[in-house]
Amino acid sequence: MRKNKKKAPSIKSNSGDAIHLWWESTYFHLVLIIFLTTVSYWPTFDNGWTNWDDNGYVLDNDLVKHTTLSNWTEHFKHLSVMGNYHPISMLSLAVDYNLYKDRASGFHRTSFFIHLFNAVLLYFILQQLFATPWFSLLGALIFSIHPMHVESVAWIAERKDVLYVMFYFLAMLAYFRYNNLVGPGRWMWYGIALFLFIFSNLSKAQAVTLPVVLFLIDYYEARKSFTKNIIEKLPFFTLSLFFGVLAIKAQQASEAIHFIPFYTWSDRILFASYALYSYIYEFIAPIKLAAFHPYPLKSSSEDYPIFYYIAPAALIIGFILSIIYMLRNKLFILGAGLFLVNIVLILQLLPVGNAIFAERYTYLAYIGLIILLLGFTKAWIDKFPAYRKATFIVLSAWLLFFSYQSYSRVKVWNNSKVLWTDVISKYNYAPNAHNNLGSYYQKKEMLDSAMIHFNIAIALQHDFPEALINRSDILRQRGQLDSAIADCNLAIRLQPNDEGGYMNRGIALSIAGRYDEALQDFNKVLSFNDNSIKAHSNRANLLALRGEFDASLKDYARVIELDPNNAEAYSNRARTYVTMKRYQEALADAQKAVQLNPNNADTYLVSADAQYNLGNYQAALEAVTRAQSLGKPINEAFINKLKSLMAK
Numbered sequence: 001m002r003k004n005k006k007k008a009p010s011i012k013s014n015s016g017d018a019i020h021l022w023w024e025s026t027y028f029h030l031v032l033i034i035f036l037t038t039v040s041y042w043p044t045f046d047n048g049w050t051n052w053d054d055n056g057y058v059l060d061n062d063l064v065k066h067t068t069l070s071n072w073t074e075h076f077k078h079l080s081v082m083g084n085y086h087p088i089s090m091l092s093l094a095v096d097y098n099l100y101k102d103r104a105s106g107f108h109r110t111s112f113f114i115h116l117f118n119a120v121l122l123y124f125i126l127q128q129l130f131a132t133p134w135f136s137l138l139g140a141l142i143f144s145i146h147p148m149h150v151e152s153v154a155w156i157a158e159r160k161d162v163l164y165v166m167f168y169f170l171a172m173l174a175y176f177r178y179n180n181l182v183g184p185g186r187w188m189w190y191g192i193a194l195f196l197f198i199f200s201n202l203s204k205a206q207a208v209t210l211p212v213v214l215f216l217i218d219y220y221e222a223r224k225s226f227t228k229n230i231i232e233k234l235p236f237f238t239l240s241l242f243f244g245v246l247a248i249k250a251q252q253a254s255e256a257i258h259f260i261p262f263y264t265w266s267d268r269i270l271f272a273s274y275a276l277y278s279y280i281y282e283f284i285a286p287i288k289l290a291a292f293h294p295y296p297l298k299s300s301s302e303d304y305p306i307f308y309y310i311a312p313a314a315l316i317i318g319f320i321l322s323i324i325y326m327l328r329n330k331l332f333i334l335g336a337g338l339f340l341v342n343i344v345l346i347l348q349l350l351p352v353g354n355a356i357f358a359e360r361y362t363y364l365a366y367i368g369l370i371i372l373l374l375g376f377t378k379a380w381i382d383k384f385p386a387y388r389k390a391t392f393i394v395l396s397a398w399l400l401f402f403s404y405q406s407y408s409r410v411k412v413w414n415n416s417k418v419l420w421t422d423v424i425s426k427y428n429y430a431p432n433a434h435n436n437l438g439s440y441y442q443k444k445e446m447l448d449s450a451m452i453h454f455n456i457a458i459a460l461q462h463d464f465p466e467a468l469i470n471r472s473d474i475l476r477q478r479g480q481l482d483s484a485i486a487d488c489n490l491a492i493r494l495q496p497n498d499e500g501g502y503m504n505r506g507i508a509l510s511i512a513g514r515y516d517e518a519l520q521d522f523n524k525v526l527s528f529n530d531n532s533i534k535a536h537s538n539r540a541n542l543l544a545l546r547g548e549f550d551a552s553l554k555d556y557a558r559v560i561e562l563d564p565n566n567a568e569a570y571s572n573r574a575r576t577y578v579t580m581k582r583y584q585e586a587l588a589d590a591q592k593a594v595q596l597n598p599n600n601a602d603t604y605l606v607s608a609d610a611q612y613n614l615g616n617y618q619a620a621l622e623a624v625t626r627a628q629s630l631g632k633p634i635n636e637a638f639i640n641k642l643k644s645l646m647a648k
Helices: 026-040 042-046 054-059 072-077 087-100 104-127 133-145 147-154 156-180 186-201 205-221 226-253 265-284 307-326 330-346 359-383 385-412 416-426 431-443 447-460 465-477 481-494 499-511 515-528 533-545 549-562 567-579 583-596 601-613 617-629 636-647
Strands: 355-357
Touching (some): 072 087, 087 104, 087 156, 104 156, 133 359, 147 359, 147 385, 156 186, 156 205, 359 385, 416 431, 431 447, 431 465, 447 465, 533 549, 533 567, 567 583, 601 617
């Protein structure tokens, strides 16, 4: 049985009879949402990985790569993954990895379809607030193709955004159902809303705002008294407090929250004002979009760009006008409240990261601005019905502009090179953009290009540990060991609890023959993370060089335990077995390494050495010949010796 509810007004024909036009059909609206969203995001299906957190979340995350039905609960035991507690999001990525391995296209498809589902959910949410069906369509389309939302959808590491909003919207719909029913059955929907709210928080901590949003909706619809409204939300607020504390602990565990020493509190207030202004401005005219928006540089007169000083004044004027309008418009309170409650915590008054604002933060917050726009549009049409058609044309053109912008932005997320080149074209003073572009070139072995960007990043930010560590890699490869070690020393002083500096310094010290110091560094890395395959491998190689063969074998065994398909570990252990004259074991490891990687010439040489010492000269000759065919220079005297022994 449903409560009596004021019937929403319908559009009337000239004769006064209610008409149901085909373009007001829910099915038509859903088809249009699906079509326009798919067109706008079509390039995402060809996009790959980026080097911005995709490695930490997926490609280098052993738990994600090895999640099974027996260990899936381990995700809930990890307090912090990249500074966040979001086990449901990590499980989602783990499911994708089980399905698609390292094929990025599968991950992009999942994020897109969740986003599309969110647009459909919003369509039905807006139907609860607006009487005219096409207002719901307009709001859902703005959400689904707004260019500021591309980052949340096209960035694999940001899966948490689309996922938490999905549960958030479902919780809202369940709560609407609870409000619209009477009798014992309605409390089931209250419980479902609470359950979905928990899932939303387990996907991303930003979901803590839901009880405030539900309170605003009830206020807008005048459903119950203020006191009853508060009491009804107490379980939601309790959960928000719990997950909020959990989120802060997760970020503190990864040192994600930090104060930026060279910005005063007055600077931060200025930045927060500019960020809030930018979020509102970009909602209307999303033009200067980028994956990263850095803090501004001061001019020669020690001032920031003029827009940073205009923003607070513009916001104050807007606030005064809003107060006047707010007194007589509940819809304005709902929209403005929904926007502000979801944006105020991420205005960088307490800095998290080094961006002044981020496009992904609008994924949920823009729902408030959408409601404001729909309310304004409805009031405009009601007051000036003669402009109805012109309004429709303007809004249609605006949506087409959004679609074009989103299509263009999705392509920017194709790979790391395109992504960071785009950021640098807009903010060439962003050190992390240069560092990440340098990392892309480094992985492609374009070391000269990589070094240029690492140098720029360090020149822009002298205390940049990651860029120093990356540059040390190239310096080591070029034989500039002292410079490589110096970069690592500085990185370690800046970030003493990060394993990267110790790892790179240990490798450089090993090459320099400073084995004792190198061993200390590898031990330090393993004290942080005993599951580091790279650290165990490097320490195993170092111990073998020092003649500590038994200890070396233990490290190789640990590597193989962590990664049973690690061909390099089998090959290196085979070489150690040869040195120990344990030729049969060496041969078994070499054969396993060849099975895993048949194109490693060094493994064939180890196999040839083992076969030779076992008296298998024909097999040794075949292994040497294979190594030679892979480009490894071979001493002809050894080949002739093998042929001679075979002849005898």
